[in-house]
Amino acid sequence: MNIQDIIAKKRDKQELSKEEITYFINSYTKGEVTDYQAAALIMAIYINGMTDEETTELTLAMAYSGDVLDLSSLGEVIDKHSTGGVGDKITLILMPIIASFGIPVAKMSGRGLGFTGGTIDKLESIPGYNTGITIDRFISNVKQNGISLMGQTLNLAPADKKIYALRDTIACTESIPLIASSIMSKKIAAGANKIVIDVTCGSGAFMKTRKEAEELSRIMTSIGKLANRETICIITPMDEPVGYAVGNILEVKEAIDILKNKYMPEDVKDIIQELGANMLMLANKVSSIEEGKELIIENIRNGKAYKKFVDLVRSQGGDISYIEDTDKFEKAKYIVPITAEKDGTITKLDALTIGKLSCYLGAGRQKKEDSINPRVGFVFKKKAGDEVRSGEVLGYIHADDEAKAQEVLKQEFVGIKNGKEPLKWKKN
Ligand code: URA
Numbered sequence: 001m002n003i004q005d006i007i008a009k010k011r012d013k014q015e016l017s018k019e020e021i022t023y024f025i026n027s028y029t030k031g032e033v034t035d036y037q038a039a040a041l042i043m044a045i046y047i048n049g050m051t052d053e054e055t056t057e058l059t060l061a062m063a064y065s066g067d068v069l070d071l072s073s074l075g076e077v078i079d080k081h082s083t084g085g086v087g088d089k090i091t092l093i094l095m096p097i098i099a100s101f102g103i104p105v106a107k108m109s110g111r112g113l114g115f116t117g118g119t120i121d122k123l124e125s126i127p128g129y130n131t132g133i134t135i136d137r138f139i140s141n142v143k144q145n146g147i148s149l150m151g152q153t154l155n156l157a158p159a160d161k162k163i164y165a166l167r168d169t170i171a172c173t174e175s176i177p178l179i180a181s182s183i184m185s186k187k188i189a190a191g192a193n194k195i196v197i198d199v200t201c202g203s204g205a206f207m208k209t210r211k212e213a214e215e216l217s218r219i220m221t222s223i224g225k226l227a228n229r230e231t232i233c234i235i236t237p238m239d240e241p242v243g244y245a246v247g248n249i250l251e252v253k254e255a256i257d258i259l260k261n262k263y264m265p266e267d268v269k270d271i272i273q274e275l276g277a278n279m280l281m282l283a284n285k286v287s288s289i290e291e292g293k294e295l296i297i298e299n300i301r302n303g304k305a306y307k308k309f310v311d312l313v314r315s316q317g318g319d320i321s322y323i324e325d326t327d328k329f330e331k332a333k334y335i336v337p338i339t340a341e342k343d344g345t346i347t348k349l350d351a352l353t354i355g356k357l358s359c360y361l362g363a364g365r366q367k368k369e370d371s372i373n374p375r376v377g378f379v380f381k382k383k384a385g386d387e388v389r390s391g392e393v394l395g396y397i398h399a400d401d402e403a404k405a406q407e408v409l410k411q412e413f414v415g416i417k418n419g420k421e422p423l424k425w426k427k428n
Contacts, residue, residue: 001019001020001023002022003023003027003033003037003041003058004037005219006020006023006024006041007037007041007044007148010041010045011040011044011048013048015051015054016050016054016057018057018333021054021057021058021061022057024038024041024060024061024064025061025062025065025159025334026061027059028159028162028163029065029066029159029162030339032049033129033155035166038162038163038166039166039170042163042166042167042172042173042178043050043170043242045172045175045178046058046172046175046178046388047051047178047197048264049057049175049177050177052219052222054177055177055180055181055219055222055223056222056227057184058177058181058326059180059181059184059188059223059227060185060188060227060307061159061184062157062159062160062163062181062182062185063184063185063188063189063227064158064189065157065158065159065185066154066155066156066158066159066189067154067155067156068156068188068189068191069154069156069189069190069191069395070191071104071106071137071139071191071193072191073139073143074104074106074139074142074143075104075247076103076104076193076283077104077105077106077191077192077193077194078098078103078192078193078194078195078196078279078282079107079187079190079194079195079196080094080095080098080107080195080196080197080275080279081183081186081187081194081196081197081198081421082197082198082200083179083183083196083197083198083199083200083205083206083207083216084116084200084205085116085117085200085204085205085241085242085351085355086115086116086117086204086241086242086246086351086352086354086355086358087117087241087242087243087244087245087246087351087354088116088117088200088237088238088242089117089122089150089242089243089245089251089252089254089255090198090242090271090272090275091107091119092122092123092251092252092255092277092309093107093255093258093259093268093272093305094145094272094276094279095107095147095149095171095312096259096305096306096308096309096312097272097276097285097296097299097300097305097308098276098279098280099145099146099147099305099308099312100146100299100304100305100307100308101280101283101295101299102146103146103279103280103285104142104146104147104282105142105146105147105148105149105189106138106142106147106148106368107148107150107190108149108150108151108152108154108156108190109123109149109150109151109152109160110151110152110245111151111365112363112364112365112372114258114359114363114364114366115199115204115352115356115358116204116355116364117246117248117251117301117355117356117363117364118348119149119156119247120150120151121372121374122248122251122252122255122314123149123252123318124248124283124374125249125252125329125374126313126318126319126322126323127202127318127319127320127322128317128318128319129313129316129317130316130317130318131149131150131151131316132150132151132153133148133150133316135153135154138150140278141315141316144315145308145311145312145315146308147308147311147312148312148315148316149312149316150316151233152186156186156189156190157185157186157189159185160181160182160185163178163182163257164182172201173206174206176216176219177214177215177219179206180216180219180220180223181223183197183220183417184220184223184224184227184231184291187224187229187231188227188229192229193229193230193333194230194231194282194283195224195230195231195232195280196231196232196233196234196279196282197217197220197231197232197233197234198217198234198236198271198275199213199217199234199236200213200221200235200236200237200238200240201235201236201237202237202238202239202240202351203237203239203350203351203352203353204238204240204241204350204351204352204354204355205351209284210235213235214235216233217233217235220233221233223375224301230282232278232282233237234274234275234278236270236271236274237267237347238351239350239351239384240267240348240349240350240351240354240383240384241349241351241354241355241378241380242265242267242268242271242378243258243265243267243268244265244379244381244383244395245377245378245379245380246354246358246377246378246379246380247358247361247363247374247375247376247377247378247398248361248363248372248374248375248377249330249374249377250376250377250378250379250398251330251377252326252329253326254379255309255328256306256323256326258300259300259305259306259309260306261300261301261303261306264297264300265383266383267383269297272296273293273296273297274293276292276293276296277289277290277291277292277293277295277318278292278416279292279298280292280295280296287293288353293301299356302372309323310323330374330375331375331398332373332375332376332398332399332400333399333400333401333402334397334398334399334400334401334402334405335396335397335398336397336399336402336405336406336409337393337395337396338378338391338393338394338395338396338397338409338414339391339392339394340388340389340390340391340392340394340414340416341390342390342416342418343389343418344387344388344416344418345386345387345388345391345416345417346382346383346384346385346386346387346388346394346414346415347384347415347416347417348384348413348414348415349380349382349383349384349413350412350413350414350415351412353377353411353412353414357378357408357411357413358376358377358378360404360407360408361376361377361397361398361399361400361401361405361408362376362400362401362404363376363377373400375400376398376399377398377401378395378396378397378398379395379396379398380394380395381393381394381395382394382395388416393402394414397409
């Protein structure tokens, strides 16, 4: 077998066999296939697509290209994954809720790349929180406290790491078979028995339309079934940032306020109820989605989820005085108001532009090795559908560089339409 023949076959729109896909993944992981040969094949897949069988074989070959975690000593582990977005702090809120029901939470999360944020960067903005604990401590934390969230220190799905980085440089990110295999290979390698995936859809997501999100969901669910990992995909909107805060410390503070039951943005409530109720169903903790949705909110109200978050931070070396008093977190040097230019209804807070601007302020990274500024980002006071008056403050830019804040103010990321008819926040 040789790689030129495999590239030519996909270039000519033919279906690849299991052996050809496995040969490509193993040889590329070992460095025997070059980046330019892999780039040619990835581009051919991007253009000509893959059948469900090919996507499944690609996923399995990638999943078994490195370590596969055995979490069987923890019982039945239910994992959660998001296809990415802006202001997405759902893991920080939802996983302590899930742990508060006695369901083991053993989750490996990633860092942010490009305009989308990552849970590990957010957790690292809590002083002392160690995302790089050993696998033994990860498992013992779950046994002791029911929850651990760590970074991907193991050699999980190394083929995905290489292919993901390559896709980013050759304009091949938005491909359903490539996204499905990337996500599902990591989930299979991470050892969970059951998986709930938040498939984000809208301007700030990889999937821009409902149709694409449905297709991605269909193929990931089918791969999960074949790999014996029950998988449920939930499509959630990503046209505006999730909640009100965007940026690492700012999102952690918002997640803590929500867990303390200080307030609950309507979109966050909807997402945690949808995903959470499905996770409770998978764990056989409830007999209906409606019952699950009520219990998810109940465990925030009664303080059980907040307590789990405190346990999580303490057990990973984090300073819980920051959780108790979030005013202790560092603040950006400049906090600049964004004001409404006219009376009307907010029609958009564009997630993609806000994500990119947040990155420009320093909250995200362009390359994996870039460092991030945990203090910067946005805190909005309004959501799409809210009425505003001319001159009213819509939110604040948090910046360490005043010139950058002024540059951000010049950009268009808020839409206001004349008229008083409020848009209801609605599912995509
Ligand atoms: N998340 C992933 O892990 N991979 C993709 O390709 C897209 C989102």
